[in-house]
Amino acid sequence: MAGSTLGTVFSVSTWGESHGKGVGVVIDGCPAGLPLTEQDIQIYLNRRKPGQSRFTTPRKEDDTVEILSGVFEGRTTGTPISLMVRNTSQRSKDYSEIASYYRPGHADYTYDCKYGFRDYTGGGRSSGRETIGRVAAGAVAAKILQEMGITITAYTKSIGPVEIDYNRFDLSQMEQNAVNMPDPLAAELAMAHLDVCHAKEDSCGGIVECIIKGVPAGVGEPCFDKLSANLAKAVFSIGAVKGFELGDGFDVAKMHGSANNDPFGMEDGHVKKLSNHSGGTLGGISDGSDILFRAAFKPTPSISREQHTVNKSGEEITVSVKGRHDPIIAPRAVVVVECMAALTVLDLMMVGMTSRLDRMKEFWAKPMMPEK
């Protein structure tokens, strides 16, 4: 399975470059019968759209999704769903200079090494626009999960030195500010910090946190396709992610077992963990608690400030990456994180239907039949 395809059963293949004709995704393995409209997907795409605040690139794109296949009379048919977003503002710039050198912090040099040359317009395939396909597919996955009572919510946890305060935590506030922080005061401080970064022609990093509610115990395929491991991969495959942690994450390295272990108790006749240091998995399988993880995003590598680099002729030069850049990646990545989580959880829930013979016999004892 080549590198732009993810998932065992709910399998997605994304395609497209920043300044090509468009970007998109094919979902192979989506179950039949899901009511699906372009609007279901558009809502997610709108959340990642640029040009929405003074902290995002002013590139104007409609990012309008078109469902090309796999939906008939408003429902998914079980056959591949092809989703496309046409690029509309791709010819706005002269990239000949960027073509000649390697931008620090970008994939210019490594793409050139791997493929011999690169699409240098807007970052080509390594552009953030590549995530449109992920988000479009993730929107479908999230809708299926929602029908099964599972919700996924990500938000900006920190921007540079500014972190949300859980005492003020209020998810409804998140969409009220340009930085997707569920804490209005932190959002204010963060925006002030970003203004400073911008003034200094610089950028800064941040952390996105994500919580998944409603996943039943028993999801995950040891010993490699653990829910934890597949989440780590899915999230780490987003450009700019440099760290991932589940539950207590790196803090566990300083903890004692007696504090880190989550005791079990009973609640309404059901087993329930009394704390959630593990972040919702044990042995890589969901334990019925909320799944909680964080991802660290590096600062936007494109900065107006002068930087040292080399050009394709092997000369050391000084460059300043022109244009208006987002000074921060994390807030716009919030919806991407949610979508990668949705793709991961759904795929493992689908595979997980085959774990037990009793359930499989039960399933096939009622054979597949045409709808009435």
Add this chain to the structure above:
Amino acid sequence: MAGSTLGTVFSVSTWGESHGKGVGVVIDGCPAGLPLTEQDIQIYLNRRKPGQSRFTTPRKEDDTVEILSGVFEGRTTGTPISLMVRNTSQRSKDYSEIASYYRPGHADYTYDCKYGFRDYTGGGRSSGRETIGRVAAGAVAAKILQEMGITITAYTKSIGPVEIDYNRFDLSQMEQNAVNMPDPLAAELAMAHLDVCHAKEDSCGGIVECIIKGVPAGVGEPCFDKLSANLAKAVFSIGAVKGFELGDGFDVAKMHGSANNDPFGMEDGHVKKLSNHSGGTLGGISDGSDILFRAAFKPTPSISREQHTVNKSGEEITVSVKGRHDPIIAPRAVVVVECMAALTVLDLMMVGMTSRLDRMKEFWAKPMMPEK
């Protein structure tokens, strides 16, 4: 591809439980022509063997590997390599009590949920012994990488509050102490800390760091099978890992772009990054620098101290997990981390041979021929 299989071309399937007949792995896709003996693999297995110091479980196992297939007259044949280690001390204990309840921090409950029941002897498949298959396969991968000039070295970076000091960093010291720390003073302090943990019937967490040298630029398959993403998955699939970071990791969240970007320069006519905040990848593809990552390991969940849990009858009870347990997981996981890294890098280097048409044409222009 089911959960116990990893890799696109160099594909490994591990099997075995703690107290079954043995543990092992099948490597499907190993290139032909590698000189390989059981000793090559045994060296790696010996590094993870229990009973080697006062900080590891006293279970005595020879962990002797047998090559069952795929090697002929001392060289790999290109066909599947089957490796097996027989369990020898598996009948030493009565597990009926553990069978009746869910140990906090272990996978007992989640395995029961997913599969309906579990092999409760020694943790079954979720035992640390499962990593023997990974290490055996990883030893083969590491040997291939070594023939191409690539070396992988992991070590314990921290144990509880004790961290190595890079001013005293000395890899040769690592094997001189029981905690795999490349800093003799830190090792002393760490061992003292572990003695305290043990006295308190408790355990503690730690961090393993890993450095990969010699990977050429151009390895990794965007946008999902990035070198970074596949490393994250491979490492996160090790039991007890709760955090993973590459290069500056979570620190990037507080950094500015101007500090985090690695400038490019020229050295001996070659492009070279002048710093390595990125940890050796850009856009998920190796950039020719050292690859550097860290993994956080939670404390050993088995502790003698009393804990609260429930039994299978749904009663809340207090338990104390009997026996002598390692008070720390990280040091013994060092070799496992190395092996997961080796499997990941090798698989992507193999897939990466197909990235460019010029190189592929060159390859097949000299057809495959029998050796003289």
Add this chain to the structure above:
Amino acid sequence: MAGSTLGTVFSVSTWGESHGKGVGVVIDGCPAGLPLTEQDIQIYLNRRKPGQSRFTTPRKEDDTVEILSGVFEGRTTGTPISLMVRNTSQRSKDYSEIASYYRPGHADYTYDCKYGFRDYTGGGRSSGRETIGRVAAGAVAAKILQEMGITITAYTKSIGPVEIDYNRFDLSQMEQNAVNMPDPLAAELAMAHLDVCHAKEDSCGGIVECIIKGVPAGVGEPCFDKLSANLAKAVFSIGAVKGFELGDGFDVAKMHGSANNDPFGMEDGHVKKLSNHSGGTLGGISDGSDILFRAAFKPTPSISREQHTVNKSGEEITVSVKGRHDPIIAPRAVVVVECMAALTVLDLMMVGMTSRLDRMKEFWAKPMMPEK
């Protein structure tokens, strides 16, 4: 990997239905550096286009391909290639009657069973239009193979009782007739036979033969991804194929070993089989001879003649599938067969680059570098 995705490294995911917005394919894993234009692909699509003779459905479609991604300045970039053909004549018919019953020989009933309902317009996903994605991807694969000296040629071997005579075999004649037969006399007879079928409101079956020249010895991945096995799957995945044979095929069942074994000899210092009963593989690996296989295509299931079936209310009824149908599938499938063969051979040649350590070391000893 879900059902509409094929290939380990050169991986294709097709999408689209007969009467949806369009059909297409994403190629993930195409090597970088192939000169590729829409015209390269269009040539192949034109060969499968309907409305070209009195033996094909008169549906008029331009079937114009658009390259949406993966090509930059005329060359493939190594990132996913998205290819799309818009459907243009999809609203020409009332399908409400067909929606109500199960056409004999079609997938109506099985799709309803599997997915609960179906896209009943023009056969939906089970339509022959689904092969457009295969042909578009196959055209890319065939171009790569051609650059390595490998050519694939399929043709109609028989139509009903009319078979080509190898004494008159002339490939240049194949495109001169409407039935893709490399024997002008057989073509005449076959067309007369088809006219009779048409007059009787019936259809007939046929055989497509395919020859692949230039594949070096050593391609194929035992013991499951044998070149023979993967060709069988790829060809059998084409709708209407009911039989596949390689080399002497079913005739081997009546042969003796002394006649069926191909003796080896020397030619210009190279090993060469002196006959080719095996059809170009031994042990599932190419042996350097021509690869020769055949596929049997069933008669077009849509016929105007009355047939017995049931409707969705469970009533037995008599139907006549309205409209002008191709009385034969085989000739239009010729290009599809070629394309499935190209996809299979290319994928295995790419995977095959990893078979030997000596070749792999040689490859990486010359690292991936940017083009000059």
Add this chain to the structure above:
Amino acid sequence: MAGSTLGTVFSVSTWGESHGKGVGVVIDGCPAGLPLTEQDIQIYLNRRKPGQSRFTTPRKEDDTVEILSGVFEGRTTGTPISLMVRNTSQRSKDYSEIASYYRPGHADYTYDCKYGFRDYTGGGRSSGRETIGRVAAGAVAAKILQEMGITITAYTKSIGPVEIDYNRFDLSQMEQNAVNMPDPLAAELAMAHLDVCHAKEDSCGGIVECIIKGVPAGVGEPCFDKLSANLAKAVFSIGAVKGFELGDGFDVAKMHGSANNDPFGMEDGHVKKLSNHSGGTLGGISDGSDILFRAAFKPTPSISREQHTVNKSGEEITVSVKGRHDPIIAPRAVVVVECMAALTVLDLMMVGMTSRLDRMKEFWAKPMMPEK
């Protein structure tokens, strides 16, 4: 996924060579809860064992299977099942001569090309012993299918010119004769024919037919993982298979649509095909009828008669493959065919559980829970 691994969810990796330490298989993805003993598997292995009649090689092997993992207290645990058969008679022969030349009809030359060298003892990986892993895994799959009311039966349909007569068809007779023919008279004639082949130091081919009963409608994953296509691949991956056909197979090429289409009717309130020319699939998905296919096996390539070939020094020579060889492959392959069919059907039934959202919601509405 490398070449010795098959299956999306019920995934098997076989290993082992004819004269190595043993042969075996790892099943990754077997559902938990299947009662499984070594005897369940041994029954299948005994059916393929050599040395059972005058028509099979006199090599004596016990072929005793050992379950190494994945079964606890008599039931599968859902974790990988490792199965091994030790080779016991592997040192009986001097292979130095065979090492020096390429046997016609064997994989000697192609293995040498692909891998550079080969395990020349007994055919190494290309030996028929490789099928032991397939049969062991297939026995597990068949047992699961049987629990769901699905049975698979293969038998020898023809040997050289001798074909069974369906008027005398009697499955109970099949195990009464050495050639697995369900027709005692044909068996007699076939054995006489084999005696003649043997006297002439020659071998002959044959056809195996297989019927699968009880597969519900709706199994198969278009457009590539069709039930038909995956069966074709699975069966064609068996060494010596040169042809595969489903239902009417190659005969369809001469049929008219009116004869080839299977009309639908009603039986006991259910849709039922009134004939079965299609062999049990429509559009690559099972249609509820019996699945019926045939495979053509070439004659045993090892014959005592003199043959022309070349040696590794490039000299043309005449050889006679020493030893007592089976004069026919087909009868011993009967059980292998059954097993490949079982692996294919089961894998697609497992994947097929994810086809419909209504069924998936129903499944997860009753969460995975520990057994009482």
